[in-house]
Amino acid sequence: MQKRRFIEKKLRFVFESYGYHEIQTPTFENLELFTAKSGEGIINELYSFTDKGNRELALRPELTAPVMRLYVENLQMKAKPLKLFYFGNCYRYDRPQKGRYREFTQAGCELIGTDSSEAIAELISMAYQLLHKLSLQNITLEIGNLRLLSLLFNYLGLNDDQRSQLIPLIDKDEYEEVRSLLDSFALDDTKTQWFLDVLQIQDINILTTALSSVKEVSEHLTRMQEICSFLDIHLDDFPYRINLGIVRGLDYYTGVVFEMKAPSLGAEKQILGGGEYDLISLFGGRALPTAGFALGFDRTLLAMDEEHILFPQSSLDYYVIPITSEMREQAFKVCRILRNQGFLVDVDLMRRGIGKSLKYANNQNARFALLIGPDEFEKGFLILRDMQQGTQEELTYKELSSLRKIPK
Amino acid sequence: MQKRRFIEKKLRFVFESYGYHEIQTPTFENLELFTAKSGEGIINELYSFTDKGNRELALRPELTAPVMRLYVENLQMKAKPLKLFYFGNCYRYDRPQKGRYREFTQAGCELIGTDSSEAIAELISMAYQLLHKLSLQNITLEIGNLRLLSLLFNYLGLNDDQRSQLIPLIDKDEYEEVRSLLDSFALDDTKTQWFLDVLQIQDINILTTALSSVKEVSEHLTRMQEICSFLDIHLDDFPYRINLGIVRGLDYYTGVVFEMKAPSLGAEKQILGGGEYDLISLFGGRALPTAGFALGFDRTLLAMDEEHILFPQSSLDYYVIPITSEMREQAFKVCRILRNQGFLVDVDLMRRGIGKSLKYANNQNARFALLIGPDEFEKGFLILRDMQQGTQEELTYKELSSLRKIPK
Numbered sequence: 001m002q003k004r005r006f007i008e009k010k011l012r013f014v015f016e017s018y019g020y021h022e023i024q025t026p027t028f029e030n031l032e033l034f035t036a037k038s039g040e041g042i043i044n045e046l047y048s049f050t051d052k053g054n055r056e057l058a059l060r061p062e063l064t065a066p067v068m069r070l071y072v073e074n075l076q077m078k079a080k081p082l083k084l085f086y087f088g089n090c091y092r093y094d095r096p097q098k099g100r101y102r103e104f105t106q107a108g109c110e111l112i113g114t115d116s117s118e119a120i121a122e123l124i125s126m127a128y129q130l131l132h133k134l135s136l137q138n139i140t141l142e143i144g145n146l147r148l149l150s151l152l153f154n155y156l157g158l159n160d161d162q163r164s165q166l167i168p169l170i171d172k173d174e175y176e177e178v179r180s181l182l183d184s185f186a187l188d189d190t191k192t193q194w195f196l197d198v199l200q201i202q203d204i205n206i207l208t209t210a211l212s213s214v215k216e217v218s219e220h221l222t223r224m225q226e227i228c229s230f231l232d233i234h235l236d237d238f239p240y241r242i243n244l245g246i247v248r249g250l251d252y253y254t255g256v257v258f259e260m261k262a263p264s265l266g267a268e269k270q271i272l273g274g275g276e277y278d279l280i281s282l283f284g285g286r287a288l289p290t291a292g293f294a295l296g297f298d299r300t301l302l303a304m305d306e307e308h309i310l311f312p313q314s315s316l317d318y319y320v321i322p323i324t325s326e327m328r329e330q331a332f333k334v335c336r337i338l339r340n341q342g343f344l345v346d347v348d349l350m351r352r353g354i355g356k357s358l359k360y361a362n363n364q365n366a367r368f369a370l371l372i373g374p375d376e377f378e379k380g381f382l383i384l385r386d387m388q389q390g391t392q393e394e395l396t397y398k399e400l401s402s403l404r405k406i407p408k
Numbered sequence: 409m410q411k412r413r414f415i416e417k418k419l420r421f422v423f424e425s426y427g428y429h430e431i432q433t434p435t436f437e438n439l440e441l442f443t444a445k446s447g448e449g450i451i452n453e454l455y456s457f458t459d460k461g462n463r464e465l466a467l468r469p470e471l472t473a474p475v476m477r478l479y480v481e482n483l484q485m486k487a488k489p490l491k492l493f494y495f496g497n498c499y500r501y502d503r504p505q506k507g508r509y510r511e512f513t514q515a516g517c518e519l520i521g522t523d524s525s526e527a528i529a530e531l532i533s534m535a536y537q538l539l540h541k542l543s544l545q546n547i548t549l550e551i552g553n554l555r556l557l558s559l560l561f562n563y564l565g566l567n568d569d570q571r572s573q574l575i576p577l578i579d580k581d582e583y584e585e586v587r588s589l590l591d592s593f594a595l596d597d598t599k600t601q602w603f604l605d606v607l608q609i610q611d612i613n614i615l616t617t618a619l620s621s622v623k624e625v626s627e628h629l630t631r632m633q634e635i636c637s638f639l640d641i642h643l644d645d646f647p648y649r650i651n652l653g654i655v656r657g658l659d660y661y662t663g664v665v666f667e668m669k670a671p672s673l674g675a676e677k678q679i680l681g682g683g684e685y686d687l688i689s690l691f692g693g694r695a696l697p698t699a700g701f702a703l704g705f706d707r708t709l710l711a712m713d714e715e716h717i718l719f720p721q722s723s724l725d726y727y728v729i730p731i732t733s734e735m736r737e738q739a740f741k742v743c744r745i746l747r748n749q750g751f752l753v754d755v756d757l758m759r760r761g762i763g764k765s766l767k768y769a770n771n772q773n774a775r776f777a778l779l780i781g782p783d784e785f786e787k788g789f790l791i792l793r794d795m796q797q798g799t800q801e802e803l804t805y806k807e808l809s810s811l812r813k814i815p816k
Binding site: 002026028328344349363 | 409410412413420424425426427429430431432434435436452455457458459460467487488489491497499501511519521522524526527529530537637638641642722724727736737740741743744747750751752753754755757758759768771772815
C-alpha cells in the first residue's frame with residue numbers, strides 16, 4: 001500500500017500540473033452502458049448481476065464509458081476544454097495471471113472539447129510524463145492513427161469484410177499472415193509490399209515521404225506531423241515511434257491512438273493505452289471531440305519492481321517503551337507530544353519487558369526507541385536509543401519538545 | 409474530489425502517526441463471510457450475486473469482516489499488536505437519503521492482539537484525533553461497555569429473551585418503554601429506577617459510585633476507570649461521556665464500545681463507531697483480542713460542510729496564452745518549464761483569442777495568465793497578468809525560470 005499510495009500521489013500531481021480535475025464515478029453502472037460501447041460480447045467478460053430492484057447492473061470493466069456517461073448527464077455545460085482524471089477499481093471476469101487480475105486499478109483521463117494538434121500532443125506528452133515521473137526507464141511509446149489506416153484501406157480498395165479479417169492480424173504483428181491475406185484478396189504485389197513497408201515505418205518524416213503520393217491522406221498526415229513537432233518539445237529526446245499497425249482492439253477509436261509498454265513485463269507489457277474516440281453522441285450528448293487514455297496501475301507497479309526502483313519508505317520514527325507500569329501514563333504523554341510534532345509514533349500496548357519491546361520496535365523498523373524509566377523520569381530525562389546504531393543517549397524533556405521532522 | 413482527497417490525506421496521516429499500516433481488500437467477498445458475521449438477515453441489505461463460476465458473492469457492506477478474513481488467511485504470523493487501517497468503498501441496498509448512500513466510503517482500523525486499558529484508550533483517542541484534525545468542533549464521543557451491561561442484566565436477573573426485548577429499546581433511548589418493559593418483567597421498582605439512573609450516568613466517577621455495591625462488575629469497572637484515566641491524557645479537556653446505553657445494533661461486540669456523532673447532521677448524525685469484538689475465532693483463526701472502528705467518510709464531509717470548514721483550494725497557477733499561432737510552440741515550452749518547477753499549468757488548446765482565453769482562465773480560477781506575443785518574444789519577455797488584481801507586468805525568461813512555489 002505504501003508503494004501504491006506513492007504512485008497515486010505522483011500520478012495525481014502530474015495530472016494536476018496539466019490542469020486536469022479529479023472525478024469519481026460509482027463502482028457499478030447499468031449493464032447497457034457497456035454493451036452500448038462494446039457490444040453484447042462484453043457480457044462474457046463482465047461481472048454483471050440483477051439487483052433487488054430488477055436492474056441489470058455491471059461492475060465497471062473500465063472507466064471511459066462511466067466518465068462519458070457522467071459528462072453527458074451532468075457536465076455538458078462546463079467550459080471547454082474539460083480535463084478530467086480519475087483513479088478507480090475495475091472488474092473483468094478474466095483468467096487471472098501476473099499483471100492481469102479480476103479486480104484491478106486504472107488511472108486515466110479524458111480531454112473533452114478539442115482535437116487541435118497541440119491538444120493531442122499535450123495528452124500524449126502527459127502520458128509519457130506520468131511514467132517518466134515514476135522513474136521508469138525501460139518503456140516505449142508508439143503512436144498510430146486509425147483514420148490514416150482506414151484511408152489507406154480505401155486507397156488499397158479493401159471492403160469492410162476484408163478490413164475486419166485484416167485488422168486482427170495487424171494487431172498481432174503477424175505480417176506474414178497479412179501478406180498472405182492481401183495476396184488472397186488479389187491485391188497487386190507492389191501495393192502489398194508498399195503497405196507492409198508502411199506498417200514498419202517508425203519515423204514521421206519517413207512516413208510523410210512514403211505516403212506523399214497518396215493525396216487522400218495528406219490532411220491527416222499533416223496533422224500527424226504537427227502533433228509530432230509539438231511532441232518533440234515535450235518529450236526531449238525520448239525516442240517515441242510511429243506505428244500505423246496499432247489498432248487497439250476496441251472499435252470506438254476515431255483517430256490518433258497510442259500505447260506505452262514496459263517490455264520487461266513480457267506478455268502483459270502494455271501499461272498505458274488511449275486515443276481519440278467518440279462516445280458522447282452514442283450516449284445522447286452533443287458530439288464533441290474527445291480523447292483520453294488509461295494506465296494500468298498494477299502493471300505499472302510491476303514494471304517499477306522489475307526495474308528495482310526504490311520507493312521512499314515511511315517507517316516508524318519513535319517506539320516508546322515504559323520501563324515500569326507506573327511509567328505508562330508518562331509514555332502516553334510522550335507519544336502525544338511527538339505525534340503533535342508530526343512524528344510517526346508507536347508505544348508498547350502489550351506490557352512487555354524492555355527486551356521484547358526493543359525486538360518489536362526493530363520488527364516495526366523504528367528509527368529510535370524512547371525508554372521511559374522512573375529514575376530517569378525523576379531526573380527529567382528519557383533514554384533515546386538509535387535502533388540502527390545501537391547507541392543510547394539521554395534526552396531532556398525540553399529537547400523532546402524541540403524535536404522536529406522535515407516534511408516530505 | 410479535492411475535499412475528499414484532503415480528508416483522506418489528513419486521516420491517513422493520523423493513522424500513520426499512531427503506527428497503523430494501510431491495507432486494501434477486494435470489493436467483493438464470498439457472501440458467507442457476511443452471513444457468518446451478521447446472520448442470514450443481512451442478505452436483504454446486500455448487493456449479492458452469483459458469478460460465472462457459480463460462487464455466491466457480495467459487494468462488501470463494511471470492512472471489518474474482510475480485514476479479519478485477510479488477517480486469518482495471511483497475517484496471523486505477524487508480530488503483535490497488529491495495527492491496520494483502510495479506506496474502502498462499501499455497498500448496501502438501502503433507501504438512499506442525505507448521508508446514507510448505496511455506495512459509500514468508510515475509513516477505519518483494526519487493532520489485533522491486545523486489550524490492555526492503554527490499548528483501548530489509544531484506539532479511542534485516535535478516533536477523536538481523526539475528527540479533531542479535520543477541525544470538527546461540534547462532535548460528541550460516548551463510551552459504553554457491552555460486557556458491563558450484560559453483567560448488569562445478570563445482576564437484575566434477566567433471561568436471554570428479556571434481554572433481547574430490552575436491547576432495541578435501550579438502543580433507541582426509549583427509556584419510558586424500558587421502564588414499562590422492566591415493570592412487565594415484575595422487576596422490583598427500586599431496581600428498575602436504579603438501572604434507569606445508571607443508564608443516564610455520563611461520568612466514570614459517578615458510575616463507579618453507583619455500581620460500587622455490584623461486586624460482579626468490579627473488575628470491568630476498574631478497567632473502565634483505567635481506560636478513562638489514559639483517555640484523559642490524550643483528550644485534554646474534550647468532554648467525552650460514559651453511556652452504558654450504547655448497544656450498537658451489531659451483536660459481535662464483546663466489551664468497550666464507542667460512538668462519535670455530529671449532532672448537526674440530524675437523523676444520520678453518527679459518523680464513527682466501534683469497539684472490542686471477536687471475529688477471528690468465527691473465521692477459524694487463533695482467538696486474540698481485537699478492537700476497531702469505522703468512520704463514515706461521506707457523513708464526515710457533510711459534517712464539515714455543516715460547520716462551514718474551509719478546505720485549502722488547489723487551483724491553477726498559470727494559464728498560458730499564445731497570442732498568435734506562431735507562438736504556440738513557444739507556449740508549450742513555457743508550460744514545460746513551469747510544470748517542471750512544480751506549478752499547476754494549463755494552456756489554450758482551442759486556439760481562442762485573448763479575450764476568450766482570459767475568460768476561460770478566469771473560469772478555471774487561474775492565479776496568473778501568461779501572454780506570449782511575437783513582439784515580446786523577440787524582446788525576450790512575456791506578459792504576466794494577475795487575474796485577481798487585473799494588473800500586468802513584463803517577465804523575462806530568466807525570471808520565468810526562477811519562479812518558485814512553496815510546497816504544500
